[in-house]
Amino acid sequence: MKNHMTEQKPETRTTSPTPDTSPEKSQLPVEVFHEMERRDENQILAEMRGELIEDLVYSVDIQGKRVTNLSYAGVKEAIRRRGNVEILEVRTEETPEETRALLRVRDHENRIDVLGASSAEKGKPFAYTLAVNKAERNAFAKLIPAKWYAVLIDEYLQRRQGKASPAPSPVAPAAQPVEEWHVKVQVTKDVVAIEGVRQHPLIQGTTSVGIINVLEDGSEASIVPEHPIPVDAGPVQGFLIPRVLDAMKTKHEGFDYRLNVDQEGMLQAILIRGKLDESQVKDLASGAKWTFMRALEKQAGPA
Secondary structure (H helix, E strand, C coil), X not given: CCCCCCCCCCCCEECCCCCCCCCCHXXXXXXXXXXXXXXXXXXXXXXXXXXXXXXXXXXXXXXXXXXXXXXXXXXXXXXXHHXXXXXXXXXXXXXXXXXXXXXXXEECCCCEEEEEEEEEECCCCCHHHHHHHHHHHHHHHHCCCHHHHHHHHHHHHHHHCCCCCCCCCCCHHHHCCCCCCCCCCCCCCCCCCCCCEEEEEEEECCEEEEEEEEECCCCEEEEEECCCEECCCHHHHHHHHHHHHHHHHHHCCCCEEEEEECCCCEEEEEEEECCCCHHHHHHHHHHHHHHHHHHHHHHHCCC
């Protein structure tokens, strides 16, 4: 089992675990549950490959009735926009048949902790990853008020059909206001001699794809791509955020980050706070370099 990442605060409340992924899940036919679980597992595996996941809702026809619900990606998108949510702890255990995961998440906005539980058959590829990510989905889904589900589903369906989304989304107010960071570290993609700042160019062959600027004491850093990239690109949403930034935030106390995104949805820079050591900087450099390379390749398209 993994240890607690954050100490429990006395003013928070913790709900009991349940495998449901939405307020209506317990009322769905078992066939619907299994089909949506299968699709969610496919999305998790696609996310691991750095693919862009566009299906934020699922529609399943069972016994002549169409059931529509948020997908794994839809739940994560809703929570990303909502903000003020922190993963505190992940526990896992093994049985002869399956891998089980229990995940605790804190909603800082409403000062409540929730638990999400899930499992994956050991015979499936990446059973551990499937169990943990489904547990995360189940916990996150509890933090989406029931009355917002229908609005979110409608918004996502309109987005899929190419229609304008309702504005503002009902999830957005909970994420406002977003704290504006004023950092000391320079936010530049150029290699320059700046006292008190170490720079780590991200270079593939002879091509620069970005740079990391780090204060000498490791308290702040900025990661700047050579060219702005779409924040919703698969390598960003499927790899850099969950596998690098969120993973380091969970593992290292005091680590936090902000994405600087312009009005066109282009990622301009990533700002980081924490006590960064050399190994953490190397992890950030490796993850950012791969992400920027893949995103720029997708922007360029086929040769």
